[in-house]
Amino acid sequence: MSQAVPIRQDARDDCAPDTKNRLLDAAERVFAERGYDGASMRSITQTAGSSVSAANYHFGGKEALWSAVLRRRLAPMNEARLAALAGLGPRPAPAEVFEAYFRAPIERRSRVGTASHSSFQRHVMARLYTEAPERAHALKVELFGEVSARFHEALARAFPAAGEATLLHIEQLAVAALVHVLSGELGAAGKDDGTLLSVLVAHASAGAAALTDLQEGR
Amino acid sequence: MSQAVPIRQDARDDCAPDTKNRLLDAAERVFAERGYDGASMRSITQTAGSSVSAANYHFGGKEALWSAVLRRRLAPMNEARLAALAGLGPRPAPAEVFEAYFRAPIERRSRVGTASHSSFQRHVMARLYTEAPERAHALKVELFGEVSARFHEALARAFPAAGEATLLHIEQLAVAALVHVLSGELGAAGKDDGTLLSVLVAHASAGAAALTDLQEGR
DNA sequence: GTCTATATGTTGATAGAC
DNA sequence: GTCTATCAACATATAGAC
Numbered sequence: 001m002s003q004a005v006p007i008r009q010d011a012r013d014d015c016a017p018d019t020k021n022r023l024l025d026a027a028e029r030v031f032a033e034r035g036y037d038g039a040s041m042r043s044i045t046q047t048a049g050s051s052v053s054a055a056n057y058h059f060g061g062k063e064a065l066w067s068a069v070l071r072r073r074l075a076p077m078n079e080a081r082l083a084a085l086a087g088l089g090p091r092p093a094p095a096e097v098f099e100a101y102f103r104a105p106i107e108r109r110s111r112v113g114t115a116s117h118s119s120f121q122r123h124v125m126a127r128l129y130t131e132a133p134e135r136a137h138a139l140k141v142e143l144f145g146e147v148s149a150r151f152h153e154a155l156a157r158a159f160p161a162a163g164e165a166t167l168l169h170i171e172q173l174a175v176a177a178l179v180h181v182l183s184g185e186l187g188a189a190g191k192d193d194g195t196l197l198s199v200l201v202a203h204a205s206a207g208a209a210a211l212t213d214l215q216e217g218r
Numbered sequence: 219m220s221q222a223v224p225i226r227q228d229a230r231d232d233c234a235p236d237t238k239n240r241l242l243d244a245a246e247r248v249f250a251e252r253g254y255d256g257a258s259m260r261s262i263t264q265t266a267g268s269s270v271s272a273a274n275y276h277f278g279g280k281e282a283l284w285s286a287v288l289r290r291r292l293a294p295m296n297e298a299r300l301a302a303l304a305g306l307g308p309r310p311a312p313a314e315v316f317e318a319y320f321r322a323p324i325e326r327r328s329r330v331g332t333a334s335h336s337s338f339q340r341h342v343m344a345r346l347y348t349e350a351p352e353r354a355h356a357l358k359v360e361l362f363g364e365v366s367a368r369f370h371e372a373l374a375r376a377f378p379a380a381g382e383a384t385l386l387h388i389e390q391l392a393v394a395a396l397v398h399v400l401s402g403e404l405g406a407a408g409k410d411d412g413t414l415l416s417v418l419v420a421h422a423s424a425g426a427a428a429l430t431d432l433q434e435g436r
Numbered sequence: 437g438t439c440t441a442t443a444t445g446t447t448g449a450t451a452g453a454c
Numbered sequence: 455g456t457c458t459a460t461c462a463a464c465a466t467a468t469a470g471a472c
Binding site for chain 4: 450
């Protein structure tokens with residue numbers, strides 16, 4: 001019989017990633033670097049050391065592979081955010097709300113995945129916000145709808161004087177800051193998570209208070 | 219002889235745009251909607267009612283067409299910003315600095331171009347920030363380098379207590395907000411320029427002050 | 437200047453062997 | 455499950471007529 005012992009090729013991993021996960025890891029990297037249209041199935045499967053047909057067998061097509069990549073990271077991340085938002089009191093401080101919203105994404109921004117490094121995951125999420133709407137919209141609702149709703153509610157409790165329009169501005173500017181940070185434009189220079197988080201929280205909290213004042217001053 | 223009088227096809231325009239400008243307009247729209255990789259020369263030239271070869275004749279290739287699109291809008295916009303920043307006093311208020319930085323992009327976000335509507339220009343600029351670095355970096359330096367430098371200097375005068383790291387955070391978060399706004403996620407809902415501008419200025423000013431405090435509190 | 441026609445490569449997806 | 459081989463459609467770019 002074949003006596004080839006399955007040699008562990010990398011001593012740091014305690015289990016060799018199967019093809020499906022190698023494909024997910026590779027797709028994550030390539031989609032992050034080049035965007036949806038710029039990433040070809042060939043470049044992805046080549047990076048994974050596999051073939052186009054294997055990817056199509058496991059995922060069914062390019063678009064399905066893309067959404068699988070996003071889902072794998074974003075689903076657990078958003079569960080953590082939901083838990084943090086649910087843990088807030090009835091009248092939370094602004095900084096508490098923003099921290100609940102920002103912490104999980106920031107912490108995961110350079111985390112090592114179960115199988116391989118995935119420091120590029122951040123780019124994928126950041127790019128989600130500039131992909132074509134017809135491709136991204138349904139997925140954004142599915143992945144972020146619940147978090148956005150709870151974030152909105154928590155902000156409304158933290159800023160009881162703020163109207164709907166003001167709350168929307170506050171939320172959108174929080175998203176803007178987060179997306180920009182995750183895309184690496186800010187804090188790529190080896191910033192530790194704690195510093196980055198406190199910068200984001202302080203900036204968003206003060207900005208939100210200013211918008212509430214602005215609204216009242218009219 | 220051919221008696222076909224060149225009928226003016228659109229009474230609102232007082233001069234018919236030539237092929238080159240029709241191509242720029244079309245490219246602006248298609249690049250904005252689909253990004254660089256998602257936009258094909260065929261779809262662009264078809265939108266312009268022209269042909270691929272005409273585009274290559276005028277611009278030399280896809281990448282050159284793309285940078286021509288960006289340059290056409292961004293060069294005058296950034297000149298306006300430079301003039302506004304140069305007009306600041308030696309010790310400007312934070313809100314003055316941010317307004318000088320934000321006003322021109324906001325005002326141009328839905329302006330009608332010389333030849334045709336170009337409400338999509340905003341998306342092109344927003345997308346510039348997620349295009350592949352090797353494609354976008356040189357152009358970003360060329361188009362935004364000067365503005366960024368003057369913005370940095372003005373911020374340093376407005377926040378004399380802020381260190382370099384803090385100033386960088388302030389700048390990056392201003393860019394983040396602006397890009398997000400221009401991409402249409404915020405303020406797409408018929409916001410007038412004045413409201414949007416004051417929201418951005420108020421948010422950025424308060425956020426910047428908070429970051430300066432945060433730095434000192436350490 | 438602008439077109440049609442074409443050259444040459446790449447794409448996403450699938451068929452079928454193993 | 456995973457591969458190789460192949461498909462039709464698409465990409466960018468160019469040659470050459472007018």
